[in-house]
Each structure stands twice: as structure tokens, then as C-alpha cells.
Amino acid sequence: MKIVSLLFLFISCSFSSIAQSTKGIEDSLKLRTVFDMALLNGQAYNWLDHLSNEIGPRLSGSSNAQRAVEYTKKELEKLGLDSVWLQPVMVPKWVRGAKEYAYVESTPGSTRDINITALGGSVATPNGGTKAEVLEVQGIEDLERYGEEQVKGKIVFYNRPMRADLINTFEAYGGCVDQRYSGAAEAAKYGAVGVIVRSLNLRLDDFPHTGTMSYGELPVSQRIPAAAISTNDAEYLSGLLKIQKDIKLYFKLNSEQFQDVLSYNVIGEITGSEFPEEIIVVGGHLDSWDLGDGSHDDGAGVVQSMEVLRLLKEIGLKPKRSIRVVLFMNEENGLRGGNKYAEVAKEKNENHIFALESDAGGFTPRGFSFEADDAQFAQITSWNELFKPYLIHQFDRGGSGADIGPLRGGTTVLAGLRPDSQRYFDHHHSDNDTFEHINKRELELGAATMTSLIYLVDKYGIKGIPVDREPKF
């Protein structure tokens, strides 16, 4: 009996290996086709060329953002998807106005210009600008130590740099972004008249990097202007303050917040042939900051997501599940698009089994990070081997993407593409985020990597969702 059992076990194992390996070969060939098509005849780079060079930066509420909506909808319509539509969403409209200006005055009449940019959401300075002494701090927690006595009437200068020893630069970003996001609201409570923040950039250069900030519950009358200065200027200013405490900084911001305006998420779908109610989303965000042209953040994610659906069509896939590309509006300063999409999905009682976002730059893809339960993560990592010929090794647990975050809950698996992160913050939210810094192959490899994952999710479904039920028809 024992021997029979063992024999049986042996036979079943062999059968299952054969079955697995046949499936494995089929999937492996499919992925090779996807990568070949992306690299030999990809569309992503051409789309991004148009988005970056013909349209340009796409801040929410701007006419460029509207042009991007129209352009991507038109391009999706050319792909022969089952449906393409716009999802209305009201978005904030913040406008930078005239270019900012700043200088440091060490003695009256002796000044040096500073590279500065208003943070998104900041109020303007008074008409004549703001000029005051500077208090350098290493973070919000320093404010309490200095107290109102030393903060009042000053410009607070947040200068905690991103940690260079962290391999994942997004982790370094996460360790500093509170200065930019909440620095002004906190400093205002101590009577500061303005805030400048060291740009969230690991490199020393002259580009100031913008990004969203919030005054929280602070009454309008107490809001103070907030801006970022370049890392080189942050180093300069910090050095100067070490030898002369009473220098003054002047800065002038001309920004203005308008009423919310109507904009759109752009959505395209291939409807599933077997389980059309199981929805798989792939997306990026269509809006960008108003500096540079938003090529890495997040033009790359937009065109890669569009390319996923094009490639799936191109390989002749008739997906079992419904696959949607969603180009979200207003990730940068409101997340209104992501929230709206999830809100509508909930209203319609839609079943999202999987969502993948690309919003970490168009660099060489290294893998994905997943928000998934243990069984789901085990299922997904069983596919890892298929990606290794393309030098994709990272299948980690971790954050996914801001726009798909509102879909979190239930059995929905969320995933984020993880490109190589070393160069990302050289470009992020600055005049240095331009098309010339996109490498065509890296962009295409990202699109192929995403397509491969979506192909597997469609084919095998996701654990926690009933995958073996009968087709509906």
C-alpha cells in the first residue's frame, strides 16, 4: 500500500510537472512575443513624444491637461477597444502665474539670486514679496524646540536632505516629503512669514522641484507662502547661515487658486469573454506638474498603460476578463481622478480583481510591488521565473500607486511597476523632467513587463476570486 501510494504520488507529481511545464512554455513564448513586439514595433515612445513635445506640461485644470485628455482618447479609439469613454471629475485649478524670484541678501545691497519655485497649492507672497531672516531647521519637529520666540517673523528653511544611503530612492523621498507637504502649515502656527524647502532631489544641481503642499485646517488668513529651492542653493544658504545668522531672504510668488473645473479620467476597455464582470485595471496619471513636460511623471506611465492594451490586441488575445486602461486626472494635487474612479466603481458595484499603476518613471523595469494577501502573493510570485529572461527580478510586497489606492479593499490586488529608481528624483517635478531623458528601450521594456503581468492575471485570475466557475453565457 505504501509503495502504491508513493508510486501514485510520483506519477501525479510527474503529470503535474508536465502540465505545469507545458503551461510554462506557452506562457514563456507569449511573454517573448510581447517583449519582441514592444521593442521592435512599440508605440509608447511615439505617444510620449506627442504628449511631451506637442502638448507639454499638463497641470490639472490647464488647457494642456484638456488637450491631453482629447489626444489620449483619440489614440485609444484607434486601437479598436470595445469601449472608450471619459469619466467627468471636478479638479482643483492652481496657477503658478509669473515666474518666481528670490535672492539672499547678506549685507544691504549685496545679493545673490536663488533658484526657486512655488510649491503647488501655495498662496502668493504679498505684492512686494516677502523678505525676512531665515531659520534653518532639519524638520517639522525642530519648530517646537525653537518655539514662537525664534520662529516668529522668520522664513523657515527646511533643509533635511534625502538619505543617500537608501537604495530605494522612494524611501528617501518618503523620509523628507513631510517638510514639503506640511512644512508651511506647521511653521505658520509659530508665526513664520514664509517657508522654503530644500528640493527633494538626491543630486546637487540648480533645479528647484515643486510638488503638492497643504495648509490642512489653517484658516486662509494665516496661510504663508511656500516654495522649494534647488539643492545647490540649499547648500549655499546653509553654508552662509553658519557664518552669518542675520542674512535675509527675499522671495516673490505669484500663484493663485481658482474654482474647481471640470476635467476627465480617460478610460478604454477590452471586455472579458468569460468573466466580463472581473475587471483588471492598468493605468498612470495624465496630469503632471507645470515644470518640464512631465515625461517621467507620469507621461511614461500613461503611454505604457495604453501600450499594454495595444500589445494585448496585437498578440491576438481575447481576454477572459475585462481589461481597462485608466488615465487618471489630478494625481499631483488632489487625487480627484483616482477617488472618482473608485467612487463610480463602488456605485456600480464593479468587481476589480487587480489594478496596476506605473508612476515611478520610465526607467529600466526591475519588477513590481504588490498589495496582496499571502495566498495571492504566493500565486503571483510563482510567475516570477517567467520574467527573469528580461532581467525582471523584484516581486516584493509594498505600495502600489496613488491613483489606484482608493480601490483598496476586499480581495482586490494592487500592484505598482518598479523601475530602477536611481535617476527618478533628478527629474521629478522640475524643469529637468523632459522627453530627452527618456530612453526608448527602457520605456518599452516597462510596457512589455506590465503587459506580461496583465496577461497572466487575465489567464489565471487572482486567488480569493472564484476562478473556476462556469462561464456565464
Place this chain on the structure above:
Amino acid sequence: MKIVSLLFLFISCSFSSIAQSTKGIEDSLKLRTVFDMALLNGQAYNWLDHLSNEIGPRLSGSSNAQRAVEYTKKELEKLGLDSVWLQPVMVPKWVRGAKEYAYVESTPGSTRDINITALGGSVATPNGGTKAEVLEVQGIEDLERYGEEQVKGKIVFYNRPMRADLINTFEAYGGCVDQRYSGAAEAAKYGAVGVIVRSLNLRLDDFPHTGTMSYGELPVSQRIPAAAISTNDAEYLSGLLKIQKDIKLYFKLNSEQFQDVLSYNVIGEITGSEFPEEIIVVGGHLDSWDLGDGSHDDGAGVVQSMEVLRLLKEIGLKPKRSIRVVLFMNEENGLRGGNKYAEVAKEKNENHIFALESDAGGFTPRGFSFEADDAQFAQITSWNELFKPYLIHQFDRGGSGADIGPLRGGTTVLAGLRPDSQRYFDHHHSDNDTFEHINKRELELGAATMTSLIYLVDKYGIKGIPVDREPKF
């Protein structure tokens, strides 16, 4: 008895795991220190800044190459190594002369300029330049098909592009480089008057890429001029030839080959404390082409190799074995430095157990490839886990580096650093290989990755070499 054996086995396994894991923790902490030091206080980027921006391109036999020898020797001397010396080597001296010029003439008087550069080693065109009809081919093997009848008197245009579907771009390079290296020698046999080659670049742009070529055994009198044109111009020319076969190409090269001159490999060593006769080499090549400033090829490898020894000193390592940095001269057009180093090593009966080269650009490191026997490769891959926190996954078998190649043989393990290869050929051998395309963090991560491997090789030795013998003293 059986139970006792099992118990014994269990105990030994446990002990060995504990020992292993303690070692593992020790190594893991050591690698973390290496990466921290490289990222927080690295020298590689400053050295490269000097090499690229103060010295510039360093073609063998040029005064810049000599300045690079003197500069790197001086910098190595500052590190407090046990010895630093110059190893004399005679190198070829080929000089480009005045900038090349080329145009396409579709009808007499109607011309368009072409971006062109002489291949390294090419003879000049006659004084008045060379002008002839163009025969486009997809490779050397096409020549036989066309025969002397169609080749004679023409300029042969080698236009086989690099394959975009290969993930490793060096493989794509390997599939095309014969056109550049041997194209002129072969075409001359069929009576061609000159050769132009599509630049070895995966991107479409305006940079012509040079590189070494050889006339083989061809008598001097039969040598024909050879140059590379940009990928954009290759596409243009090929398109034009499809509609008009009798267009003419004019080109003028002004290059000249001089007598060999004296140059040097630059070498520094930390002498081993236990097995000084076991030598570990880490290196890159000091020479570059004369276009751009040679930052990626191979300034990066030079400064990373120097950084390995600096970091080992910095972490307080007293290596058991002798660790040498070798900055090889003349990799690009002769390999004289690599050959000389191996020749001297052989004369002195030196025992090289391991050699690592960095000569694939200063991009994010992905791993290494090794020339090693099975046991050695198994030993080395057992270290792979230690590198994963730094997103280093590739431990493959494969080529190492040209300069260390002459050390091949016996039990010597050869290794090559494998950075991300996607962008490399955008820069390689062209005016686009400049310091601004180096990312400081990527360069430093490469140096830390190399240092980590050298640390492990020194600590554990290499299989095939008697690693457990007693110290000598």
C-alpha cells in the same frame, strides 16, 4: 544506530547553519558598510569629474592619456596603498586629424551633409577625398553574393542594425561589430574604394560612433578608408538608395598612423597579510576614444576600480590576499596594456586567483558575469543572497572583460561587472559619451558592488586554489 546518526547529522547541520548564519550576518553588515561609505562619502564621482572634464578624451599615445596616467598614479598614491607603480607598455598612436566631412549627392550640386567619423585605425582618404556610388549591404557575407563586378569602385555601406529585441544590448553589439572591425578589409578584396558603417547605436540620432577596425593581412597599398555614419544618416541614405541607386557619397578622412609610443598601465596594490602571493585584480581601462570624454567607456570603470581599494582601506580591511587595482592602457585599439600585464605576470610566475573588470558603463549595477569552473561558480553564487538588498541579482556565466582576458587559464576566475545595458550604446565611442550622462549614485552603487565581491573573494579565497593552508610566516 540509525537514530544516533540522524541525530548527529541534525546536530552538525544545526552547527553548520549557525556558523554559516553568523558568517552571513558578519558579511551582510560588512557589505552594508561598504554601500553606506560609497553612497555617503564616495570619491569615484569626483575622480571621474577630473578625468572627464579636466583631462578629457584619452586616446592611446595622446598627451591626454599621459595626463591620465600621471593623475591616477598621484591619486592612488594618496590612498596609502602598499605600492603604486607604472608598468611600461608600447602603444599604437593613431591620430584622427582634422574633423571628417561627408555628403550625399543625389544629383550634381544637390548635396546633404552626413555625420561621419573615421574608424580607429583607418587610413585617410586621398587628399581630395573619396567620392563614389554606394552599395548597401547587410553584412560581410553579402559581398560574395554581389561579387567584384558590383563592388568594384564603390563605397560599401554596411547597414545591418543592432537587434532591438535582444535584452542584453552587448549581445546586439556582438551581432554587428564584425561590419565595423573587418568590413573594410573584406570590401577591399572586392575592389571597394571605401567603407561606411552604420553606427553601433540602438537609438536613432545624429552621433557617429567610432571604434577599432583592422585591415588584417591586407598590404598597405590595398587599404581603403573606413568610417561610421550616424544611425539617422544610415536610415536616410538607405531610404534614398531605395529610390535612386546612382547617388554618390563623398567623404574625407584625415587620419594618420604613427610609430608606437611609450605609455603605461597604472597599478596599485595592498599586499596580502596571509597569502600575499595570491593576487586579486580589479580594473578598468584608462584610455578612451577621442570623441566625447570617455566617461562611460571607461572612465567609470577606472574610478570604480580605484574606489574599490579606497573603500577596502576605509573599512579597515587588512586583506589576506594581495589586491591590485590595474588601470589598463590601450584597450580600445590594441589591448597592449592587458597583454603586457599578463605577460609580466607570467614572467614573474604570479598567481592570479581572481580578476574583475568594469568596462560596460557607469549605470546601475545588475550583477556580474563569470568565467569560472562549476565548483568556483557554485561557490560564488552562494554569495548572491548577500547582494539582493542592493538589487543586485545577476550572477551569470559569461564573458568578463577584454583587458583581463589575457589572464585566462588555469584556475583563475575572471569576472565582469554587469551594469544595466539599455543606455550604453547611446554613448559608446561617440561625442555623446560625456560626464553629464553619468549618474553619481549609479556609479557609486557599481563601485560598492565591486568592492563587496572583492571583499568576499579575499575573505574566502577561490576554489581550486588551496584555501586552507597555513599562513606562510
